[in-house]
Amino acid sequence: MPSKAPPPVTHYENFPVASLLCPKPLRPAVAATYHFARTADDIADEGEATASARLAELQRYREALTLACDLRPYPSDGAWFTIMAPLQQAIMRHALPTALLHDLLTAFERDIRHSEAGAVYARHDDLLDYAHYSANPVGRLMLHLYGVRSEAAMQQSDAICTALQLFNFWQDISVDVARGRYYLPEDLSSAHGVDARSPMQAPAAHRAALLDALLARARSLMLQGVPLPDAVARVAGRKAAWELRLVMQGGLRIGEKTAQLGADAFRKRPRIGALDGVRMLLRSLQCPG
DSSP states (O other), X not given: OOOOOOOOOOSOOSSOSSOTTSOGGGHHHHXXXXXXXXXXXXXXXXXXXXXXXXXXXXXXXXXXXXXXXXXXXXXXXXXXXXXXXXXXXXXXXXXXXXXHHHHHHHHHHHHHHHHHTTOOOXXXXXXXXXXXXXXXXXXHXXXXXXXXXXXXXXHHHHHHHHHHHHHHHHHTHHHHHHTTOOOSOHHHHHHTTOOSSOGGGSOHXXXXXXXXXXXXXXXXXXXXXXXXXXXXXXXXXXXHHHHHHHHHHHHHHHHHHHHHHGGGGGTSOOOOOHHHHHHHHHHHTSOOO
């Protein structure tokens, strides 16, 4: 089978990817999975291609994934070889559940269609359904690699990953609305007197109250995952648990910084600095809540 390392991580990330805390034997698989998802994200979101062109390219990417899921070596002249060949190695070495990889592509396709239509999510629960495809597969893949297979752990992982997705939405309100991408749910927005498509038209107090409600739901989900690091530690060791706690603290800290902006979070993103990193590290060594 062709062996080629995935390209280095060059995109800014709020959370660690294949860090030194990740068990060394798992780092190639984590990096390969990350680069698979990152490349799909670039296809869906970068450049000036039309929605139909992006969807067509994602379909070709899905076909390449199907080849990577096959037992035969990924062709050296195949599309996205530097992405798919390492991913195929990870799939075969760790028996990765490939349906989760396909779910990630489904999320990108849904997002393109949603944004192209200028649609608004009707209910907060619809965002949770989106996260089922866009975020939760990543956590389940990590648990699979760590050898953590209990249903309770899966549910806790889903809660953490959904919370991370929501925190990401709420730190990026100003960016997304400016690009015509609407994630503010209609049910909560209307209840607080905010137009999901034009939130800056609402009074600051209304925007702040909506943000508080959204962040509270994200934090509640994150706290449902508090027992998971201990479960990971029992199977995969303390370093893996520390990395998970750091990821959780990253999400919680972003939520705190977004909350500090209040109504201003609808016009600018929170900024995470070095001191925030120290705070996250210290908290990750204690209780993630």
